[in-house]
Structures are given as structure tokens and as C-alpha cells.
Amino acid sequence: MKVLVTGGGGFLGQAIVRLSQARGCTVRSFSRHEHPALRALGVEQQQGDLADAEAVASAVAGCDMVFHVAAKPGLWGPYSEYHRINVTGTENVLAACRQHRVGRLIYTSSPSVVFDGRDMEGVDESVPYPAHFEAHYPQTKALAEQLVLRANDARLATVALRPHLIWGPGDNHLLPRLVARARAGQLRRIGWERKLIDTIHVENAAEAHWLAAERLTPGCLVERASSLFGPEGTGRKHCSTNPVAGKAYFISQGEPKEVWEMINSLLQAAGAPRVVRTIPKRVALLLAWGLETLHRVTRNPCEPRLTRFVVKELCTSHWFNLAAARRDLGYAPKVSIADGLRRLELELRPA
Numbered sequence: 001m002k003v004l005v006t007g008g009g010g011f012l013g014q015a016i017v018r019l020s021q022a023r024g025c026t027v028r029s030f031s032r033h034e035h036p037a038l039r040a041l042g043v044e045q046q047q048g049d050l051a052d053a054e055a056v057a058s059a060v061a062g063c064d065m066v067f068h069v070a071a072k073p074g075l076w077g078p079y080s081e082y083h084r085i086n087v088t089g090t091e092n093v094l095a096a097c098r099q100h101r102v103g104r105l106i107y108t109s110s111p112s113v114v115f116d117g118r119d120m121e122g123v124d125e126s127v128p129y130p131a132h133f134e135a136h137y138p139q140t141k142a143l144a145e146q147l148v149l150r151a152n153d154a155r156l157a158t159v160a161l162r163p164h165l166i167w168g169p170g171d172n173h174l175l176p177r178l179v180a181r182a183r184a185g186q187l188r189r190i191g192w193e194r195k196l197i198d199t200i201h202v203e204n205a206a207e208a209h210w211l212a213a214e215r216l217t218p219g220c221l222v223e224r225a226s227s228l229f230g231p232e233g234t235g236r237k238h239c240s241t242n243p244v245a246g247k248a249y250f251i252s253q254g255e256p257k258e259v260w261e262m263i264n265s266l267l268q269a270a271g272a273p274r275v276v277r278t279i280p281k282r283v284a285l286l287l288a289w290g291l292e293t294l295h296r297v298t299r300n301p302c303e304p305r306l307t308r309f310v311v312k313e314l315c316t317s318h319w320f321n322l323a324a325a326r327r328d329l330g331y332a333p334k335v336s337i338a339d340g341l342r343r344l345e346l347e348l349r350p351a
Contacts, residue, residue, distance in 0.1 A: 002026045004063040006050065006093065007070025008043065009035030011172055012108065012163070015206035016067050017043055023210065030059035031070060050089025053096075060096035065104040067209055068093050068148075073173065075135045075310065076295070076303035086140035087147070094151050102156065104216040106209050107148040109160040111198075111250060111320065112138035117312050119195070124321040125248055134309040145248060152246035157216040160248040161208055164318060167266060168202035168340055169347040175266055182272040186305065189260050189278040190314045197259045198252035198319040201340040204333045208251040211329040217242040249325045255337050256319035265337075269345040284311045 003020045007013040008029025014037060020027045021041065028044040029035070038045055048055030050070055060066060072085035090107070097105055111120070115138060116130035129146075133139035145160045152158040167174060181187045257265075264274045279287075288311050291304035325331040335343075 001064045002028065002062060003065050003067065004028045004030060004060055005067045005069060006030045006059070008045075009033065009038055010069065011170055012166055012202060012205055013067075013069045014038070014170065015202045016069060016209055017041065019206045019210055020067075028059065028063060030056070049085075050092060051084045053092045056089070056092040057096040057099055060093070060100050060102060063100070063102055065106070065213060066093065066097060066102055067106045067108070067213070069108045071108070071141065071144075073137060074303055075137055075307050077136065077301065079136045079140075082136040082140040083143075086137075087143045090144040090147050094147060094156075097156055104213060105148065105151070105156060105158045106213050106216070107145065107158065107160045108209070109145040109148075109162045109248060110138065110141050111162045111164045111318060113142035113145055113162070115313070115316075115318075117316070119317040121196070121317045121319060122321050123250075125250060125324055134312065135307070149246050149248060157242060157245040159212045159216055159244050159246070161205075161212060162248060162250045162320075163200045163205040163208070164250070164252050164320065165197065165199040166202050166205050167199055167344070168335075169344055170202065175270060175344075178263065178267060179270045179272045181305075182267050182275065187263075187275045188284075189275055190284045190311055191281040192278060193315065194258045195315060195317045196256035196319050197262060197317065198250075198254070198256050199262060199337070200252045201333070201335040201337070203335050203340075204253065205251065207334060208249075208325065208329060208331050211331055212244055212249070215242075215244040215329060217245070244328050247324075247328070249329065249331075250320035250322060251325050251331060252320055252322065253333050253337055254322050255333075256317075257337070259314060262337075265341055266344070269341050270348045281311065281315050284315075 003025045005013050005016050008017050009031045017027050029038050030046050030048060032047060034045050034047060046059045050056060072082050114127045114129055129142050148158045148160050260275060267274055285308055288306045288308045291306055295304050
């Protein structure tokens with residue numbers, strides 16, 4: 001089997017690449033740049049932009065299955081750029097799958113697609129998309145997820161996974177930012193409430209993607225369900241013999257932790273100072289609003305040090321009911337938080 005991983009050079013992408021090779025697959029990566037780590041693994045690499053339909057079609061050609069992991073992350077920048085990569089890029093991936101008769105597409109989504117600013121405590125996949133989004137990233141990821149779920153039919157089986165706060169060895173996004181700010185004395189606890197959050201170790205996230213892939217079966221009878229997308233008949237589709245297809249799944253460690261306890265555990269593993277000082281939520285929101293305003297007035301393209309979306313994320317609970325993933329995917333985290341932290345410390349603080 002030949003597998004395409006969009007964003008194969010990224011944190012989760014590389015984990016999926018390695019797991020695909022371990023399962024005996026030939027792997028191709030599609031990303032904007034060449035990655036030495038993938039070259040060392042013997043992975044075929046194609047460079048291009050997700051918004052370039054021809055480049056995407058070329059990458060998909062000859063593949064049997066696609067893991068669509070690539071996206072524009074972050075919480076700052078023009079909406080047009082987020083839409084171009086996350087929505088138009090996903091449209092191009094879907095069109096290329098149709099063109100080259102790819103039977104299975106596994107899409108990496110995010111729990112932020114259903115975040116409405118309030119606590120999410122043990123919610124399952126029935127929670128609806130919000131009417132308003134606080135940032136362009138979750139908004140465009142939600143649009144892309146809906147495209148993927150609507151695309152499921154008898155020729156192309158699709159599924160969306162929602163991993164929350166991926167961490168572990170090789171993290172090039174979340175942990176480096178936390179460590180840099182902790183060492184610069186720029187991190188503060190926000191508010192005094194103890195809020196629980198879910199996270200996921202990168203190996204568990206990659207494993208969940210392959211579990212979903214193995215359970216997708218193109219070519220089965222399609223049933224329509226209009227409740228998710230409205231009465232126009234473009235709703236989520238699945239079949240009784242293929243219960244995974246056309247669905248979204250939360251995936252996490254299944255071990256909710258207090259948000260600052262988890263952050264401090266990651267910092268400790270990296271040898272960085274713990275966060276001990278606290279500022280009130282109102283002060284944090286005011287500061288975030290001021291920084292956002294300053295960046296807009298000065299047309300600063302860099303993400304502000306603090307945004308209102310981040311404040312709300314840090315001050316609300318985010319933990320999820322994994323019953324659907326356990327039942328349909330056979331998902332069970334293999335790497336616990338304690339084990340994952342030990343591995344992370346060994347990588348970042350070798351003896």
C-alpha cells in the first residue's frame with residue numbers, strides 16, 4: 001500500500017509516517033519544504049502548496065490512502081490565508097482523491113472546531129459547531145471538517161479525528177513556545193479556578209489515525225443523516241457495515257489534568273521553571289485585547305504574546321468522552337501521561 005501524508009514533516013505527520021512504515025507501507029509526504037528527517041527515513045517527498053490543486057493532485061496520484069494532516073496553525077493572521085490553506089487546501093485534497101480513485105481519507109481536525117468559549121466537560125461528538133468562533137484557525141478547521149464528512153460516500157470513505165494538545169518527543173510547536181516563555185519569565189497562571197484539560201501523546205494520536213484508517217471501508221451502502229448539516233440532503237453519511245465513515249472522533253489520553261499541573265509537568269520534563277505566579281482572568285483578557293489591538297494598528301504579522309482565545313482556552317475545561325473512539329476505533333492510549341513525561345525528559349534532558 002502507498003500512503004500519502006500531507007504535512008509529513010510536521011510533529012504529528014512524522015509520527016504517522018513512521019507508523020505507516022512500520023506497517024509495511026510505502027510513504028510519500030507532501031509539504032512546503034523538504035525535511036531531512038524524512039529523507040533519513042527514505043520517504044518520498046513532494047513540495048508544494050495545499051492551495052495549488054495541480055500540486056496536490058500530483059502528490060495524491062498513485063496513492064491508496066491519504067492522511068490529511070497539514071494545516072495552517074496559530075491564532076493570528078488574515079482570514080484569507082487560513083481559508084486558503086485549511087479550506088481550499090482540503091477541497092483540493094478531496095478533489096484529488098476523487099480524481100485518482102483513492103478510497104480512504106483520514107483528516108486531522110481539532111476539538112477547537114466545537115469550542116464556544118464555555119467549559120467542555122466530558123462532551124461527546126454530538127456537541128454542535130458554535131455560531132461564533134473566536135479565531136480563524138478553529139473556524140476554518142470546522143469548515144474543512146464538514147467538507148470531509150460530507151464527502152464520504154460509496155467511493156471515498158472519510159473520517160475526521162480531533163486530537164487535543166498533542167505533545168511528546170519531537171514537538172516543534174507547543175512545548176518549545178512554553179519553554180521559551182517560561183525561561184523568559186513571561187508565563188502566568190490565569191485565574192484561580194482549577195480547570196481540567198485533555199491532552200494526547202503524539203504516539204497515541206498517530207495510532208488513532210491508523211486505527212481509523214484500518215476501519216474505513218469504501219464501497220458500502222451510504223445512508224444520509226441531515227441533522228448535522230441541515231435539511232438540504234448534504235448531511236453526514238455513514239453505513240451500518242462501516243460505522244467509522246463520515247464521522248468525527250475526539251481522541252485524547254483519557255486522563256484529564258488540571259491545566260497548570262499539566263503545563264508545569266511538561267516544563268519540568270524540559271528542565272524549565274514552573275509557573276507559579278497568577279493574574280486575574282479579567283486582567284489577562286484586557287491585556288490580550290490591548291496586544292491584539294496594538295498588532296492590528298501597527299499591522300504586526302506576528303502573533304501577539306497573548307490573545308483572548310488563548311485566555312479563554314486556559315480558563316475553561318476541555319475534556320472529552322472517548323466512548324465512540326473506544327467502541328468504533330478500538331482506541332485505547334498505549335502511552336500514559338506518566339510514561340510519556342518520562343520519555344520526554346529522557347529526550348530533552350539526557351543523562
